[in-house]
Amino acid sequence: MEIAARIDQTKYDVFRWRYELSIPKKLVLALGMACLTGLVAQIRIVLPWSPVPVTGQTFAVLLAGVLLGRWWGGISLAIYASLGAVGVPWFAGWGSGLGYLAGPTGGYIIGFILAALFLGYFTDTYIRSRSFLSMLALMLLANFTLIYVPGLLQLGLWLNLVQGEPVAFTTLLSLGALPFIAGDITKAVMAAAIARGVTPKSAYNGEVDKGKWANWRIP
Numbered sequence: 001m002e003i004a005a006r007i008d009q010t011k012y013d014v015f016r017w018r019y020e021l022s023i024p025k026k027l028v029l030a031l032g033m034a035c036l037t038g039l040v041a042q043i044r045i046v047l048p049w050s051p052v053p054v055t056g057q058t059f060a061v062l063l064a065g066v067l068l069g070r071w072w073g074g075i076s077l078a079i080y081a082s083l084g085a086v087g088v089p090w091f092a093g094w095g096s097g098l099g100y101l102a103g104p105t106g107g108y109i110i111g112f113i114l115a116a117l118f119l120g121y122f123t124d125t126y127i128r129s130r131s132f133l134s135m136l137a138l139m140l141l142a143n144f145t146l147i148y149v150p151g152l153l154q155l156g157l158w159l160n161l162v163q164g165e166p167v168a169f170t171t172l173l174s175l176g177a178l179p180f181i182a183g184d185i186t187k188a189v190m191a192a193a194i195a196r197g198v199t200p201k202s203a204y205n206g207e208v209d210k211g212k213w214a215n216w217r218i219p
Contacts, residue, residue, distance in 0.1 A: 012200040018069060019124070019205045026068075030076035033064050037080045037112075038090025050175045051104040052155065055092045058147065058184055061112045062139045062191040065119030066199065074117030081109050104176075107154025111147035118142050123199065127207050130199040136192035143184050152176050 021029070043056035065073030080090070081101065089096040092105070101109060122129040122138055129138060155176040159167045203210040 008200065008202070011198060012202050012204055014198075015069075015200050016204040018067075026072050027075075029068060030072050030079055033060070033068060033073070033076035034080040034083065035090070036060050037064070037077065038084070038088070041090060041092045042094065044092050047179055050179060051158075052108070052151075052176050052180075053092055053105075054180060054183055056187075057092065057112065058143060059187040059191055061115055061147070062119065062143065062188060063194060065116040065121070066123045066135070066191075066195040068116075068120060070120045070124040071117070073120035074113050077109075077113040077116045081113065084109075102158075104155050104158045105151070108147055108151035110154075111150040114146040114150070115142035118146055123195075124205055125207060126209050127201060127203060128209050130196065130201060132192055132196040135195045136188060139188040139192055139195075140185070143188055148177055 037060040040056035040060045045054040064076050068076055084091045084096050085098050085101050087096050091100050119142055128134055152172055156167055156172050
């Protein structure tokens with residue numbers, strides 16, 4: 001019991017510390033998460049039938065909002081996208097430049113920012129969101145809507161420009177979604193387990209369900 005209490009207190013202290021950091025220090029943490037995203041982006045499997053590779057980026061994206069919190073997870077991915085656009089070679093395959101963002105995978109990178117903002121908001125607002133099942137549901141929702149939707153929209157536009165004619169919706173799904181579902185579910189399960197383990201189950205910034213989180217359900 002004493003060990004468990006110490007672990008819980010440490011988690012609370014870390015997240016409280018993270019919440020109370022000055023803006024310059026939060027920027028440093030955001031840059032660090034951007035670097036981590038760039039590193040795992042190099043875990044890359046090229047699919048011969050699709051211009052979209054399998055990468056490890058999603059795993060870092062799902063954790064960015066949890067670890068950095070409201071706004072700052074999204075800011076870290078905005079830093080990742082912005083610095084990559086101006087030449088830092090940390091997109092998948094050591095890619096960089098505005099042309100990369102305008103290419104077939106650019107929409108997914110924009111979706112990364114939205115997903116991290118979404119998860120950061122829930123992590124800092126609801127204690128209930130930090131349970132494994134709640135976090136897994138939120139991560140799957142973020143992955144399959146906030147990342148996939150802008151990703152597929154830009155992929156479809158890119159294919160239309162390349163081929164000169166509209167692409168069937170089923171073809172778009174087979175190129176930009178279906179091959180990645182199993183891997184993304186696996187990454188979400190792993191990220192949710194980590195989030196469950198590292199997040200405190202007590203309020204550190206005035207969460208709205210303070211004192212009643214155990215009986216709360218996210219609307």
